[in-house]
Amino acid sequence: MDYDWLPYDLKQRRRSQRQDRDRNKVKGWLPILIFGSCGALSIGVGIMEMGAGQMTELVCTRSIAKTTDKTVRCDRTITTGMVREKTLVIQPVESARIQQVGRKFRNAYRVILVTNAQEVPLTEDFKSDERETEQHTQEINDFIQQSSKPQIELQVDDRAQSNLFGLMFISTGCLWVLMAIVVQIAVNRKTVLIKKIS
Numbered sequence: 691m692d693y694d695w696l697p698y699d700l701k702q703r704r705r706s707q708r709q710d711r712d713r714n715k716v717k718g719w720l721p722i723l724i725f726g727s728c729g730a731l732s733i734g735v736g737i738m739e740m741g742a743g744q745m746t747e748l749v750c751t752r753s754i755a756k757t758t759d760k761t762v763r764c765d766r767t768i769t770t771g772m773v774r775e776k777t778l779v780i781q782p783v784e785s786a787r788i789q790q791v792g793r794k795f796r797n798a799y800r801v802i803l804v805t806n807a808q809e810v811p812l813t814e815d816f817k818s819d820e821r822e823t824e825q826h827t828q829e830i831n832d833f834i835q836q837s838s839k840p841q842i843e844l845q846v847d848d849r850a851q852s853n854l855f856g857l858m859f860i861s862t863g864c865l866w867v868l869m870a871i872v873v874q875i876a877v878n879r880k881t882v883l884i885k886k887i888s
Contacts, residue, residue, distance in 0.1 A: 721873040729866030736859030741771040743852030746813045748844040780810050786830035799823040
């Protein structure tokens with residue numbers, strides 16, 4: 691707007707008010723840009739984390755050949771989100787053991803299937819639940835040693851833990867977005883108040 695018809699003092703005042711408004715607009719958009727970006731990033735990570743949970747299914751069967759050597763074959767299938775991987779055949783399975791990794795105060799575990807040529811992990815990830823890992827290892831070893839059972843089935847479901855972490859990220863992202871909105875409202879109110887006073 692052209693203020694040429696106004697006296698010099700009023701012109702300066704109008705220009706100063708307009709500059710203040712422009713600065714306040716920039717200050718108002720900066721927090722929403724920062725907080726909003728952090729919120730969107732956190733929500734995106736949470737959604738990806740919720741879709742990264744795995745369900746591992748293991749079916750072990752014993753060979754019914756008329757020989758004294760009844761070999762054990764295990765079929766492992768991993769489902770990640772909606773994607774089901776091709777079943778991996780592991781044979782002959784001779785035993786199962788626990789693999790442990792970790793530091794001084796935190797350890798993680800997973801089951802390893804041992805064949806005569808290689809060692810295959812039951813799950814891709816490690817779990818902090820040692821009791822469940824020991825239980826699965828014991829079940830597999832009992833099946834290998836006892837010839838009475840024709841088949842066993844095991845499931846290791848990591849989706850609950852993954853969903854929990856995903857919800858934590860999404861909740862944090864929502865808080866960031868909420869902070870951005872609150873800051874934006876506060877800056878807008880301050881701008882309106884300055885206008886009324888001036």
